[in-house]
Amino acid sequence: MAEKKKREIDYWYNLREYWGLLSKYKGKYVGVLLVVLLTEAAYVADNLLFKVIVDEATALEAGGLPGTFVQVLLVVATVFATLALFRSFFKFVQLHLLNRLETDLIVDLKRRYFNHIAGLSHGFHVSNKTGSLISRLTRGGSAVERLTDVAVFNAAPLIFKLVVATSALMYFNVAAGLITVATIIAYVTFSLLVQNWQASDAVRSNDAEDAEKAKIADYFSNIDSIKYFGKEALIRRRFSALADRSRSAARAYWDWYRITDAGQALILSVGVFLLVWVSARSMLRGEISVGTLVFIYSSFGSLIGPLFGFLFGIRTFYQAMADLEVLFAYGKVEQEVKNLPSARNFDIRKGSIEYRNVTFSYGKRGVISGLNLRIQPRTKVALVGHSGCGKTTLVKLLYRLYDVQSGVVLVDGRDVRDYVQEHLRSQMSIVLRIVRSLMTLSSTMLRLAILRQAKRMCAGRCVSRSWIRS
Secondary structure, three states, rough: OOOOOOOOOOHHHHHHHHHHHHHHHHHHHHHHHHHHHHHHHHHHHHHHHHHHHHHHHHHHHOOOHHHHHHHHHHHHHHHHHHHHHHHHHHHHHHHHHHHHHHHHHHHHHHHHHHHHHHOOOHHHHHOOOOOHHHHHHHHHHHHHHHHHHHHHHHHHHHHHHHHHHHHHHHHOOOOHHHHHHHHHHHHHHHOOOOOOOOHHHHHHHHHHHHHHHHHHHHHOOHHHHHHHHHOHHHHHHHHHHHHHHHHHHHHHHHHHHHHHHHHHHHHHHHHHHHHHHHHHHHHHHHOOOOHHHHHHHHHHHHHHHHHHHHHHHHHHHHHHHHHHHHHHHHHOOOOOOOOOOOEOOOOOOOEEEEEEEEEEEEEEEEEEEEEHHHHHHHOOOOOOOOOOOOHHHHHHHHOOOOOOOOEEEEEOOOOOHOOHHHHHHHHOOOOOOOOOOOOOOOOOHHHHHHHHHHHHOOOOOOHHHHHOOO
16 A cells, blocks of 8 residues: 655745735734734733832831832722723724734635635546535635634734743843743744644644545435435445544544643743742842742743643644645646637627547546537537447537647637637536536446336346446
């Protein structure tokens, strides 16, 4: 069996595509980040207010004036209440802008890729499962939302709070500030490395999930046929095998979190130990006050929440990248049947059709070779032949769902390649034998149906069961 190829994520391409969507709304995005900065700065101010209260309480205990302490409390309470009002207002503005930004991004992405996929060639659509296309388009919209949330709720708060908090820590105690920075860098670097190793398993897990969804859609779309031919046990076995593959892929992806969580816990433990040791020694030497000691601990503690949020953001980022990878891959697929630069919206006047020395094949399988056929306007022609002889292919060539390898197809004496494709097709009509969106029979079930009808017609003497072997 061939070795399974490792799936890689093209991060730069995906981020360029995402930025292409986001650049349209740069003003909203910058506004959201500015509000996040102001909100986080207000939270850091809380720690400074707490430091002031502790220092004043220490001074009061040492014989300070109670009146002074009360005045300080009133000032602190007023500042805190003002900051609380500002934070509430900032949160409202942040979510107001973010909701509009993300809904616009989702709609833009869905429109772009729906229009692109809908315009791809017939060959693309017959070789890709509809269920997978639906799953990937829907999940891509969710991924854009999650990617924006990572920047706003996970990355920006940590970066802003780290800059503000470490600057304040450096002012009071350089060693405590350096330990804090080193701990954050080690934590983030380790998390990024593990998540990067995990990324290929995330893509494989997505692929397994998409394959499972596509098969579920096929099975339930054909449930009547499945029941008519008593194939419930067959689809149960096949779905069980699919579920096993999805489980294995998901387990390989999720098992990475064991390493992530264990390593992060160790890094934080070492950082806290060093911070306590350094700051406690500084206080005992009289280099910092009790209030400063409390400020150092509370500032470091206030970074833990954003750190865990950033961890969640990293996981979300890589999952979003995996989701966008399979959708953005469709953006690299080009239309096989393209309109020529000289194509025009010609009207069909008479309706004559001609296949002139036409040759066509599906890959290495030849279907039509050197065909010449002329159909006059207002005439009825029946194409009769065994399955696979090229009857449907002739119609697809007429509609220019495929291009001929050699020869030419003419409508009103004009090459179909001279017409704009959609304009050409809009002037012709076709009644499909099977409407795919209503009933999609698998080839085996279709053969079984034909076999049963043939047996009724010739009492089973003229049809062999070997004909339906897959």
